[in-house]
Amino acid sequence: MTPSDVLGMFRACGALLEGHFRLTSGLHSTGYLQCALVLQYPARAEELGRALAARVRAHGATVVLSPALGGIVIGHEVARSLGVRALFAERRDGPLVLRRGFTLGPDDRVLVVEDVITTGGSTRETMLVAHDLGAEVVAAAAIIDRGASDLGVPFEALARIDVPTFEAEACPKCLEGVPLDRPGSRPR
Numbered sequence: 001m002t003p004s005d006v007l008g009m010f011r012a013c014g015a016l017l018e019g020h021f022r023l024t025s026g027l028h029s030t031g032y033l034q035c036a037l038v039l040q041y042p043a044r045a046e047e048l049g050r051a052l053a054a055r056v057r058a059h060g061a062t063v064v065l066s067p068a069l070g071g072i073v074i075g076h077e078v079a080r081s082l083g084v085r086a087l088f089a090e091r092r093d094g095p096l097v098l099r100r101g102f103t104l105g106p107d108d109r110v111l112v113v114e115d116v117i118t119t120g121g122s123t124r125e126t127m128l129v130a131h132d133l134g135a136e137v138v139a140a141a142a143i144i145d146r147g148a149s150d151l152g153v154p155f156e157a158l159a160r161i162d163v164p165t166f167e168a169e170a171c172p173k174c175l176e177g178v179p180l181d182r183p184g185s186r187p188r
C-alpha cells in the first residue's frame, strides 16, 4: 500500500476530514483523524495489518505489544500476519501495565504497534513495559505518523500526516469566523 492508498482509504471511511475541529486536548485543528472509523471494517484492518507487517517482518519480532485501546485492533492484525502473539498493555491507576496473564521475558523480541503516533509518548511508555520485563524492543510501527520524534528503535508507518494544531485564541479558522465542524456524523 502506498501512502496515498492509505489516505484514500481513510477519506473513504470518513476517518480523515478537513475542516475546523476542536480536539479532545482543547486545541483547534484544520484536520480530523479517527483510525477507529477505518478499523471498524475488519477487511480494511486486515489489509493495513498485512501492509504494516510486510514493512517490519525483517526485524524478527516474536510478539506484538500495543497500548490499549487504540493499538489493539491494528496490533492484532499485524500479529496475525507475522504469525506471533498479540498482547496489549493497559492503564490501571497510573502507568501502562500487562494484565490478563500476558507475559513477556528476556526471550521475547517485541514489536510495538499503534494506530497513530503523534508525539511518541505512548509508544515510549509501551516500550518501557517490555523493557521492564526484560524483553527486547526491536521496532515500532503505526498506521499513521503524525510527526513522531526518534524512538530509539527502527520505526515504520504506512503514511504521514501533518495536521497543524492551534490554541483556540490563535486558531486561523476562528479568526476567520468559521464555525466548528462536528466529526463523527458523516463524511463531508
Ligand SMILES: [Zn+2]
Residues within 6 Å of the ligand: 020, 028, 029, 168, 171, 172, 173, 174, 175
Ligand atoms: Zn478554531
